[in-house]
Amino acid sequence: MFTLKEFLKEEVKPALGCTEPGAVALCVARAREELDDLDIASIEVRVSKSIYKNGMYVGIPGTDGLKGNDVAAALGAVCGKSALGLEVLKHCGRGHLEHAMTMLKDGKVRVIPDLGRDGVFVKADVMSSSGQKAACLIEGAHTRIVRVEKNGRVVTENSEAPTEKSSKKPEGDVSKQLANMRYREALRVLGEMDDDDVEYIMEGVAMNVAMAEWGFEHDVGLGFGAMIKNLAGESWDTEAGLPAKVKAWCAAASDARMMGVPLPVMSSAGSGNHGITAILPVYIVAEHDGASRRDTAKAIALSHLTTSFIKSRMGRLSPVCGCSVAAGAGAAAGIAYLRSKSFEMAERAVAVMIADLVGMICDGAKETCALKVGTGAIEAYYAAMLALRGGLKPPQGVVDALIEKTVDNAARLNTEGMTGVDAILIRQMQSR
Known part of the structure; x- marks a missing residue:
């Protein structure tokens, strides 16, 4: 049985902006942090239909009204800090936004819906201009990082998190207990x-x-x-x-x-x-x-x-x-x-x-x-x-x-x- 403090820690958290594009930004930011070369050549983000739907028309904090998962992904690469969780874009400024918009204009960012997936699922693949590759998978909950890879090698993996094949499993320990x-x-x-x-x-x-x-x-x-x-x-x-x-x-x-x-x-x-x-x-x-x-x-x-x-x-x-x-x-x-x-x-x-x-x-x-x-x-x-x-x-x-x-x-x-x-x-x- 969880405690009240455990419940509040897992289920009641500060969030900056809509949590779906927030999860996209977090996923991209965590992948980008593995790269030595920060000159980004491409970002591809695959998301569940739930994440895609909720991020299409919502405003992104600090962008003067810009909307969408693609804006969140670009900012996550430019200025996101994964340690901040759902406040990942907290320290982004005007210069970062201009850089992110240039990436979008140059076609470096793609967000693709996987219509076969429900719930929370975000997989980001980020490649630098020197050919380095990094990937991050978030699944089950907006801040639940399941796996991080660099150049095809697993850097971190959460063995207790749901597998990539299913996004319908319980989000975390507290939620898992509540469900029963x-x-x-x-x-x-x-x-x-x-x-x-x-x-x-x-x-x-x-x-x-x-x-x-x-x-x-x-x-x-x-x-x-x-x-x-x-x-x-x-x-x-x-x-x-x-x-x-x-x-x-x-x-x-x-x-x-x-x-x-x-x-x-x-x-x-x-x-x-x-x-x-x-x-x-x-x-x-x-x-x-x-x-x-x-x-x-x-x-x-x-x-x-x-x-x-x-x-x-x-x-x-x-x-x-x-x-x-x-x-x-x-x-x-x-x-x-x-x-x-x-x-x-x-x-x-x-x-x-x-x-x-x-x-x-x-x-x-x-x-x-x-x-x-x-x-x-x-x-x-x-x-x-x-x-x-x-x-x-x-x-x-x-x-x-x-x-x-x-x-x-x-x-x-x-x-x-x-x-x-x-x-x-x-x-x-x-x-x-």
Whole structure:
């Protein structure tokens, strides 16, 4: 059984920019670090359809709005530092961007989708002008480097990572355990929370609040969060206005993040937008209620645990929008627990959320993610409130009497029923 600290270390991490192009940049950067000659002749990156889809239209931090996996790959080669994980492009500047754009213009970078692969899979092959070659494979999770090679010789290899033939195996030790646990069993680690855990969780709150504030204050993306705030008017600080407030804060953060604003967010289960959705609704309600710092952190930790519990079954990347379904369910559970101190209420909220949004499709990371993040946030609030009134009477639809079975039903609908969705979406995008 993992500890709370182990869970937070593996599943709740800072991320700069969208995590899919972030994984591409990380993979290229790690391969390039093996080369003695840094004059790059070519970069070829092969990615799963999930990675390809999510990186096509999303902004890359520090590029003034440039988008795409190819931009991330070029920057990873020029200025990426693999030791920074999902903040791999943290130290990239204007000169680096110009160099990266020259590489793209010269046709040195190719990103190729493997339509036969799902989940997290990135394989980068980098060659220098002197003929040196290096390769890196990331699989199973966005920062899970499985193998690094130099001139055909294995430099490092993670023997416990999933093999190159399958990207559907569990992402890491914590996720692997969660996939085989009951929900209440996973929540036991909340009893271990100490002051360091509280501070780490609240550090994530500060990151995501800062991103939302940027979205409110600047005209970025759709401007959806700022629009909702303006429409809320005098109800903004009332209980009646709380649903709109929750939605606006999450949408504003996504508005900024999807356009590549160079600020980190605290991710959840491998996704920054999951982190926004899992954290901010719970925090906004806690602030409204005047909850203590520790109670707020505990409810947010429960939200993270719930998000990862669902993602461990549904897959790290999937045809279904994890921000609304998984992280939205996490937020619903967190809000319900915050206002009841009851795990049963949290379970009821998860069931309501899955019944509500289980079929929402992910059509890639882009500015319209603010719409779906906002939907996940506001529906999380309503799901929590409905749960506190009694929730649903199972079974009905995907909802079962057991929360584990409900999540498994939703996961099967996703992994078995929607297997062709990503390939269709990619073909539609490529045809433009």
